[in-house]
Amino acid sequence: MLESLEKLAADPILGLTAAYNQDNNPKKVDLGAGVYKDADGNTPVFAAVKKAEIIWQQEETTKAYIAQPGFDDFNAQIIPHIFGESHVAVKDNRLSSVMAPGGSGALRVGAEMLNRAKPGATLWVSSPTWGNHIPLLGRAGLNIKEYPYYNADTHGLRFEEMMDTLKQANSNDIVLFHGCCHNPTGVDLSREQWDSVAELAKELGFLPFIDTAYHGLGEGLDEDVYGVRLMAESVDEMLVVYSCSKNFGLYRDRIGAAVVMGKNQEAAEASTSHITNIAREMYSLPPSHGGAIVKTILKDPDLYKIWKKELDEMREHINGLRVEFADMLAEKGSSTDFSFIKNQFGMFSFLGLSKEQIQRLRDEYSIYMVGSSRANVAGISPKNIDYLTDAIISVL
Numbered sequence: 353m354l355e356s357l358e359k360l361a362a363d364p365i366l367g368l369t370a371a372y373n374q375d376n377n378p379k380k381v382d383l384g385a386g387v388y389k390d391a392d393g394n395t396p397v398f399a400a401v402k403k404a405e406i407i408w409q410q411e412e413t414t415k416a417y418i419a420q421p422g423f424d425d426f427n428a429q430i431i432p433h434i435f436g437e438s439h440v441a442v443k444d445n446r447l448s449s450v451m452a453p454g455g456s457g458a459l460r461v462g463a464e465m466l467n468r469a470k471p472g473a474t475l476w477v478s479s480p481t482w483g484n485h486i487p488l489l490g491r492a493g494l495n496i497k498e499y500p501y502y503n504a505d506t507h508g509l510r511f512e513e514m515m516d517t518l519k520q521a522n523s524n525d526i527v528l529f530h531g532c533c534h535n536p537t538g539v540d541l542s543r544e545q546w547d548s549v550a551e552l553a554k555e556l557g558f559l560p561f562i563d564t565a566y567h568g569l570g571e572g573l574d575e576d577v578y579g580v581r582l583m584a585e586s587v588d589e590m591l592v593v594y595s596c597s598k599n600f601g602l603y604r605d606r607i608g609a610a611v612v613m614g615k616n617q618e619a620a621e622a623s624t625s626h627i628t629n630i631a632r633e634m635y636s637l638p639p640s641h642g643g644a645i646v647k648t649i650l651k652d653p654d655l656y657k658i659w660k661k662e663l664d665e666m667r668e669h670i671n672g673l674r675v676e677f678a679d680m681l682a683e684k685g686s687s688t689d690f691s692f693i694k695n696q697f698g699m700f701s702f703l704g705l706s707k708e709q710i711q712r713l714r715d716e717y718s719i720y721m722v723g724s725s726r727a728n729v730a731g732i733s734p735k736n737i738d739y740l741t742d743a744i745i746s747v748l
């Protein structure tokens with residue numbers, strides 16, 4: 353039976369990491385997968401996570417299954433962590449959260465729930481969006497349409513076209529937004545633009561679905577959820593998917609959350625009961641370890657302080673690299689203006705290089721980046737920045 357299956361090519365991003373790992377060039381540079389790297393090129397475990405793991409090791413008394421929604425105290429804490437204690441939706445108890453295997457798992461079970469509520473509903477996604485959004489969400493049965501987002505000429509947003517297209521959405525539709533640090537472009541909505549989008553959501557009644565995978569890595573913990581919080585004040589129903597992979601560095605522990613806001617508590621809990629029912633059919637129950645670590649950090653003020661400091665340093669490191677990288681390219685006489693990189697947020701920017709230039713960077717310099725020219729800025733370091741900028745200038 354299985355002979356009918358042909359071996360598939362590696363996933364474009366994960367395959368890039370594998371190729372990078374096999375490259376023997378000591379000067380190799382990895383700008384591929386969205387994983388944070390420090391100045392030495394390492395992805396260390398957060399000190400707050402190490403400490404939380406020690407605490408949890410003492411506290412954990414059983415390896416029996418956890419409850420279907422995950423840990424109650426994880427869910428109770430992740431809601432104010434995202435929305436803020438004083439948010440009206442928190443005060444009115446209109447939010448319900450469940451743990452999921454990473455942001456990806458939350459995206460899928462969330463999309464399956466939406467497809468149960470409105471089978472085959474249209475889901476609008478930005479053009480472009482994270483490469484895995486379309487398979488992850490489309491396979492749930494939703495009908496994917498794109499709205500204009502990135503302007504390759506200005507390296508900014510096609511906001512008017514985006515709004516014109518979204519005016520076609522109606523109360524049967526869902527619109528996916530990136531909470532912050534848009535992947536792959538690094539171009540986020542300004543506050544004024546979020547205000548207009550929230551007005552539109554209220555007017556047309558579409559359901560906002562906000563993917564928040566980089567909370568704290570753009571401008572700050574409050575700043576990065578401006579859109580999420582505003583939208584939750586403006587509409588009756590929404591879905592927020594949250595990943596703890598990047599901002600807690602818990603990539604392999606697979607911890608995320610699907611948070612539903614309903615018209616009231618009962619409605620929100622009805623939706624999350626469908627999410628846990630869907631999860632039961634797919635993978636039964638969420639993994640425990642990542643959720644245990646996040647809840648341990650969120651409930652301990654000292655650990656939270658350590659975690660926040662580490663996160664602030666990561667964000668400053670990335671934003672500093674953006675400036676250094678763009679300035680160094682300019683100082684070396686780059687024929688292309690890369691200053692736009694300084695105005696973008698998160699791990700990624702589109703460098704605007706051609707497929708041939710990207711291939712040359714890989715073949716001649718062992719510099720790895722996705723074919724769209726999405727570069728993980730966090731892959732730049734003081735050790736490789738000179739080599740990298742010289743290589744880019746040479747292929748331009």
Ligand SMILES: Cc1ncc(COP(=O)(O)O)c(C=O)c1O
Nearest residue numbers: 386454455456482535565595597
């Ligand atoms: C926009 C976006 N959403 C979701 C995810 C999923 O993250 P996780 O590793 O938690 O599944 C990612 C990861 O790269 C992402 O970039």
